[in-house]
Every structure is written in structure tokens, then in C-alpha cells.
Amino acid sequence: MKIAVYNQTGKEAGEMTLPKEIFEVPMNADLVHQVLISQTANMRQVGAHTQTRGEVRGGGRKPWRQKGTGRARHGSTRSPIWKGGGVSGGPRNDKNYSKTVPSKMKRKALFMVLSEKAKNNLLVVMDSMEIAKPKTKEIAAAMNKLPIKANSRLVAYNSKDKNMFLAARNIKKTGVSEARNLNVVDLLNYKYLLISKEGIQELEKTFVK
Numbered sequence: 389m390k391i392a393v394y395n396q397t398g399k400e401a402g403e404m405t406l407p408k409e410i411f412e413v414p415m416n417a418d419l420v421h422q423v424l425i426s427q428t429a430n431m432r433q434v435g436a437h438t439q440t441r442g443e444v445r446g447g448g449r450k451p452w453r454q455k456g457t458g459r460a461r462h463g464s465t466r467s468p469i470w471k472g473g474g475v476s477g478g479p480r481n482d483k484n485y486s487k488t489v490p491s492k493m494k495r496k497a498l499f500m501v502l503s504e505k506a507k508n509n510l511l512v513v514m515d516s517m518e519i520a521k522p523k524t525k526e527i528a529a530a531m532n533k534l535p536i537k538a539n540s541r542l543v544a545y546n547s548k549d550k551n552m553f554l555a556a557r558n559i560k561k562t563g564v565s566e567a568r569n570l571n572v573v574d575l576l577n578y579k580y581l582l583i584s585k586e587g588i589q590e591l592e593k594t595f596v597k
Contacts, residue, residue, distance in 0.1 A: 389506060393513050393585065398533025401515045404585060409596050411506045413499040420572060423497035426487035427573045434485070438478030441466045447473070494572070495595055501575045502591075510580050512536055517545055517584040522554035531559070534582070542578035544570055546586045568594040 389411055395401040406412075441447070447466030454461050468476040505511040512534055519527065531541070540561040545552035547566045557564045563578050565571075567587035575581065583591075 391506065391511065391513055393515050394534055395515050396530045396533075398530070398535075404513060404588075406506060406588065407592050407596065410499050410588075410591060411503050411511075413496065413503045415500050415504055416497075419493060420497045420500055423489055423494050423572050424576065426489040427494075427571060429485045429487045431573070432485045434479070434481045434483060436479035437481040438475035440476075441468060441474030444472070444474045497572050498570065498575070498595065501572055502570075502581070505575065505581050512541075512580060512582045513588065514582065514584045517543075517552050517587070518549055519551045519555060522551040524555050524558050527552070527555040528559050531562075531582070536580040536582065539579040540577075541580035541582050542574055544581060544583040544587050546584060546590060567591050 389406045389408065390403050391406055392400050393402045393404050441464065444466045447464040449465075451462050451465050452459065462470075464470075464473075466473045468474050502511070538561075540563075542563040542565060543552065543556045544565055544567040545556075547568055553564050553566075556562055561578075563574060565574055567583060567590040570591065
């Protein structure tokens with residue numbers, strides 16, 4: 389598959405052939421969904437935490453004797469049915485939501501999403517993304533000249549170019565990631581993928597084995 393290459397002025401500066409191992413993989417929605425669910429589950433942070441009756445302070449003394457009072461028998465004031473007692477079945481921060489997916493499946497799903505981006509003209513390739521200084525205003529102006537309109541976009545920069553990360557991270561509706569760290573979640577959260585020719589070479593070097 390061939391795709392146009394743009395320079396930082398927004399004009400076409402030639403074209404390049406995309407590696408078919410990455411950008412010509414047929415879609416399998418079930419696999420992409422499975423990888424998406426696993427990655428979002430692994431990113432989940434659990435903050436809510438309730439104490440059980442064994443963790444609530446106090447309640448060591450039996451509130452009243454077992455028989456003869458006419459009242460229901462109780463062994464502790466920290467039972468879940470008591471005010472100030474523990475919580476039964478509440479959220480716990482020690483619960484593990486992580487899911488394991490084989491690396492080959494994750495890589496295949498990534499290629500599928502990248503292929504869909506290229507197929508639907510949602511992939512914009514730059515001849516270079518190197519900038520001398522991390523100027524957000526300059527990068528924002530350059531993006532407005534590209535065929536991505538006002539939609540959300542993910543900038544996949546070369547791992548050597550930290551200035552691009554510093555310049556693009558504060559732009560509205562723009563995500564930033566190293567090309568070698570691209571994943572299904574980030575690609576699906578943004579409509580366009582903006583990447584350089586070197587970034588595609590880094591993708592090929594990282595994922596194609």
C-alpha cells in the first residue's frame with residue numbers, strides 16, 4: 389500500500405510504501421475487542437475500599453449475654469447489620485482486575501487497527517518530525533495545515549525526538565506516544581494517527597519479527 393508523505397508546511401513531499409505486515413492485516417473485531425478490554429482492565433486503578441467486620445476497630449466485647457434478654461443474639465457490634473459495623477460485599481482495593489493476553493494476539497490486534505487507519509485515510513505520514521525547540525505554537529500551526537482538520541489525533545514520535553513530545557502534549561484533542569509504544573487503546577481513542585517515516589521504520593523494527 390502506498391501513501392502520501394507530507395512536510396511540515398502541509399504539502400505533499402512524495403509517497404512511500406507501507407509495510408504490508410503491519411498495514412495490510414484484515415480486521416477481526418472480536419480480537420481487537422478482547423485486546424482492548426484486557427488493556428483497559430490492566431490500566432484500571434481501584435481506589436474504593438471498605439472494611440470488613442474483622443477490620444473495623446472495636447467490637448471485641450459481646451454486646452449482651454446470649455440468652456435471657458429477649459433480644460436477638462449478637463456476638464459483636466461490628467457486624468454488618470450494626471451501625472458503625474463492617475461492610476459486607478463492598479468494594480476492595482485488593483481486587484485484581486488484570487487480564488492476560490498473549491503478546492502475539494496483542495501485536496496482531498495492533499496491526500489490525502493500524503491497517504484500518506491506513507485503509508480509511510486516517511493515517512498521516514510526515515517526512516520528518518524533528519524540531520529544534522519544543523514550541524507548542526509552531527507544532528499546532530503545522531498540524532492545522534495537514535489533512536486532519538479539527539479532529540482528534542495521536543502523534544507517534546520517534547523515540548529520539550523528545551522535543552516533539554514536549555511541544556505537542558498540551559495541544560487540545562492531541563495525544564502523544566512513542567512509535568514503539570503504540571497500543572490498541574490509544575489508537576482507538578483518537579481518530580487520526582500522525583507519524584513520520586522514521587516512526588514507521590521504528591514500528592517495523594519493534595513489532596515485525
